[in-house]
Amino acid sequence: MERGALHGVRVVPNGIPISHLFFADDSVLFCDATVDDTQGVRDILNTYAAGSGQGINMTKNSIYYGSKVKKRDKKIIERTLNIQSKVGFGKYLGLQSDFGYSKKAIFEDVEERIETRMEGWA
Template sequence: MEAINCGSGSLIFLSRRGPTLSHLFFANDFILFCEANKNQATQLNDILRIFYHFSGQKMNRGKSQIFLSPNVPIDLVDATCRDIGFVRVDDLGNYLGMPLFHKRVTTNTFDFVVSKVRNKLNEWEVKKLLWREELH
C-alpha cells in the first residue's frame, strides 16, 4: 500500500468507469494487481520480501500463479515470469467456487449460479413434499 500511496505502485481499473484495485486479501490468500513491466515486477518481489519479513510466512512461488493479459508482448511475459518466479497460466480458474474472469462479464456469465440455486430449491421442495406425505 505504501507503494500505491507514494505513487510508485499502480492501480488497476476494474472497468472503464469502475473503481480501481491494487490487491485483494482473503483468509490465507491474496491477489495482487499490477502492470506487466520490470518496475512492477521489482516492486512485487519487494512486497513479497517484506511480507515474509514481518509475517514469517514464506510464499511458495512454485504454487503461485501469474495471469497476464493476451495483449502483453511474449518477450515481456517471459521476462516478467522469470523475474517474479511464478507459474504463468492462461486461466486462473475458480476461487471459492466462483470463476475469476478474464473477459467481459455478460448476462449469461452467472447462469451456472442461477442453475445451482434452482436445483437446490427443487430439492428442498421435493423433501418438503415427502415430509408432508409422511405426516399424513
C-alpha cells in the same frame, strides 16, 4: 502505490486503482506488466515474508496477463517473480474467476446450481 512502485488497475477511467484483493488466506495483486511493477510486487512479497516469518510458496501462485502483454515481457516478469503463468485462474469459491468470461455466463451457472439445490427443498 504511494511510492509509485505499483500501479494497480482501474475499473473505471477516473476511479481509484485497485492494487489488491484479500479473502481469507488468499490474495490477488494487480499491477502493470512492467519490470518496475514486477519488482514492486517482488519487494512487497519479500517484505511480507520477512515481517511475518511466513515463506511464500511460489509454486502455489500463478500470474495472469492481459491480452496486450508481449511474450518477451511475460518471460521477464516470470523470471523476476520466479512464477509460472497459467491460462486463467479457473474457479475460486465455486465461481469462474477468469476476468475475460462473460458475467452473464458465470452467473447463469450459479443460478442453475441454486435452482438444482432448491428443487429438493420442501
